[in-house]
Amino acid sequence: xxxxxxxxxxxxxxxxxxxxxxxxxxxxxRSTLRHSGPDYLxxxxxxxxxxxxxxxxxxxxxVNIQLDNRGDDLSVLELNVxxxxxx
Amino acid sequence: MARIIVxxxxxxxxxxxxxxxxxxxxxxxxxxxxxxxxxDIGLRNLDLIMGVERRVVYDFVNVINGEANxxxxxxxxxxxxxxxxxxxxxxxxxxxxxxxxxEKVLDELSEQFDYIICDxxxxxxxxxxxxxxxADEAIVVTNPEVSSVRxxxxxxxxxxxxxxxxEKGLDPVKENLLLTRYNPSRVERGDMLSVEDVKEIxxxxxxxxxxxxxxxxxxxxxxxxxxxDEQSDAGQAYLDAISRLEGNEVxxxxxTEPKKGIFKRIFGG
Ligand SMILES: Nc1ncnc2c1ncn2[C@@H]1O[C@H](COP(=O)(O)OP(=O)(O)OP(=O)(O)O)[C@@H](O)[C@H]1O
Ligand SMILES: [Mg+2]
Numbered sequence: 128x129x130x131x132x133x134x135x136x137x138x139x140x141x142x143x144x145x146x147x148x149x150x151x152x153x154x155x156x157r158s159t160l161r162h163s164g165p166d167y168l169x170x171x172x173x174x175x176x177x178x179x180x181x182x183x184x185x186x187x188x189x190v191n192i193q194l195d196n197r198g199d200d201l202s203v204l205e206l207n208v209x210x211x212x213x214x
Numbered sequence: 215m216a217r218i219i220v221x222x223x224x225x226x227x228x229x230x231x232x233x234x235x236x237x238x239x240x241x242x243x244x245x246x247x248x249x250x251x252x253x254d255i256g257l258r259n260l261d262l263i264m265g266v267e268r269r270v271v272y273d274f275v276n277v278i279n280g281e282a283n284x285x286x287x288x289x290x291x292x293x294x295x296x297x298x299x300x301x302x303x304x305x306x307x308x309x310x311x312x313x314x315x316x317e318k319v320l321d322e323l324s325e326q327f328d329y330i331i332c333d334x335x336x337x338x339x340x341x342x343x344x345x346x347x348x349a350d351e352a353i354v355v356t357n358p359e360v361s362s363v364r365x366x367x368x369x370x371x372x373x374x375x376x377x378x379x380x381e382k383g384l385d386p387v388k389e390n391l392l393l394t395r396y397n398p399s400r401v402e403r404g405d406m407l408s409v410e411d412v413k414e415i416x417x418x419x420x421x422x423x424x425x426x427x428x429x430x431x432x433x434x435x436x437x438x439x440x441x442x443d444e445q446s447d448a449g450q451a452y453l454d455a456i457s458r459l460e461g462n463e464v465x466x467x468x469x470t471e472p473k474k475g476i477f478k479r480i481f482g483g
């Protein structure tokens with residue numbers, strides 16, 4: 128077992144790859160599918176993503192959008208876009 | 215008043231029906247009057263797993279439509295006292311279940327039973343929504359595998375927004391994680407998500423871990439819920455989960471690889 132592990136150690140274990148992928152997609156889906164706030168939010172997020180993709184290749188979870196209620200008559204739409212590093 | 219528990223998953227084939235049969239049977243073995251309701255309209259399977267397929271006359275949809283009364287449709291288990299099955303119909307009309315109809319049947323069952331176990335179909339459509347809508351608690355059946363974990367998370371979101379408790383602003387549906395088809399040796403080799411990994415991602419209390427087991431196929435071949443196979447690892451793991459469901463603290467078993475001889479350890483297996 129120990130010897131086999133030694134040879135395998137350069138590759139990432141399948142389980143830890145699975146875990147990382149899950150953490151990312153689940154966090155993304157929670158923020159879109161389980162959002163609180165207006166029903167149009169996921170669609171707005173998708174449209175913004177589509178616009179950004181016209182200019183830059185970004186992942187599905189590159190756009191994060193949130194609506195914060197700050198007091199009685201102020202809501203702030205918070206938009207976070209992660210762009211890939213310039214090559 | 216009965217405790218209404220939905221056994222759900224999003225993803226298909228992860229062990230909902232196996233778990234519904236095992237948990238329902240186990241609760242009845244503990245002396246709780248229990249009915250297991252098959253919500254998988256058009257694809258009924260619970261009858262086979264419970265070994266009562268030849269005794270189905272009327273079904274859930276017949277009761278909703280007033281073509282039979284509840285007692286005509288309920289099948290009494292011959293092995294365990296206080297255990298009943300309400301079969302799904304084989305109709306292809308997937309809108310056969312209505313919220314009003316389901317509510318009426320669950321209300322009537324609630325008067326006679328301690329536990330109502332709702333075996334949900336896969337997916338997040340009508341049938342699955344009906345199965346979870348009236349639930350007080352959910353057992354989210356998950357395999358240590360990426361698509362299953364993701365679908366479980368979707369279902370948790372739906373429980374938190376589309377259930378009766380969510381819509382009426384009542385206490386939320388109580389969530390329980392049941393990890394099934396767990397293979398400790400693959401986890402130890404780093405090939406499979408561990409209990410800890412899945413717990414960390416889904417972040418809900420762990421009700422049980424059921425090992426991948428030959429006993430499950432055997433049980434379904436025989437039509438005998440696996441808890442009746444008391445020697446089996448899976449049967450014992452289900453009994454532990456049931457005990458936790460009833461509020462007891464039970465240590466988790468079957469989380470590590472059974473010790474092997476030195477040769478197997480060197481040469482794998
Ligand atoms: N712990 C286990 N060990 C080995 N096999 C298992 C285990 N649990 C379930 N299975 C097998 O997995 C298959 C699917 O199980 P089951 O029918 O209970 O899933 P389900 O979630 O109800 O499926 P569906 O979504 O189609 O209703 C069956 O062949 C069953 O024997
Ligand atoms: Mg099933």
